[in-house]
Amino acid sequence: AQSVTQLDSHVSVSEGTPVLLRCNYSSSYSPSLFWYVQHPNKGLQLLLKYTSAATLVKGINGFEAEFKKSETSFHLTKPSAHMSDAAEYFCVVNSVGTSYDKVIFGPGTSLSVIP
């Protein structure tokens, strides 16, 4: 079965310190992977995507993620948190085109940034 696990439901960091949001996936195939961000009462916005090219993916707003097949992980990082980064973050696995044929959203990680 395909699944996505976001290991922390809530992460709190101080402004200017690094951010690490963890995501592990389970897939029998080589999936496409995405990270989205959602600010309160807003729609989701794509941060970055991995589609089997470079394993280190750079996204918007200084975020990046590294695809590690051996660890089945796709953790999201940012060197220095900004107050505007406070939001909900979703890791997504795309298994469309495989026998599972689904887009699977993780449960989300809420990021708080302390001034």
Place this chain on the structure above:
Amino acid sequence: DGGITQSPKYLFRKEGQNVTLSCEQNLNHDAMYWYRQDPGQGLRLIYYSQIVNDFQKGDIAEGYSVSREKKESFPLTVTSAQKNPTAFYLCASSTQHGAEQYFGPGTRLTVT
């Protein structure tokens, strides 16, 4: 300006009434999606459509209906059969099923 619009932003209905949520996109995307989000929870797929005049049930389709008569429009009807309709509803589209999705701003539905 390309994008997805959802209207209205807030919607209030009495229990027992059907209500239709609008979703329009001018991105020329083939695939469109409807999700439900409850407080503190992730997204659950209601329905999706890969092409005009075709749609499939998602994980929580009971009590909902959709149509896809035009490429740019994918309205969602919340029927009186939906037991707990109060939620935040998000519409999305993508170039094809499985590609990155572009989301609308959402509609918050409150049923009392």
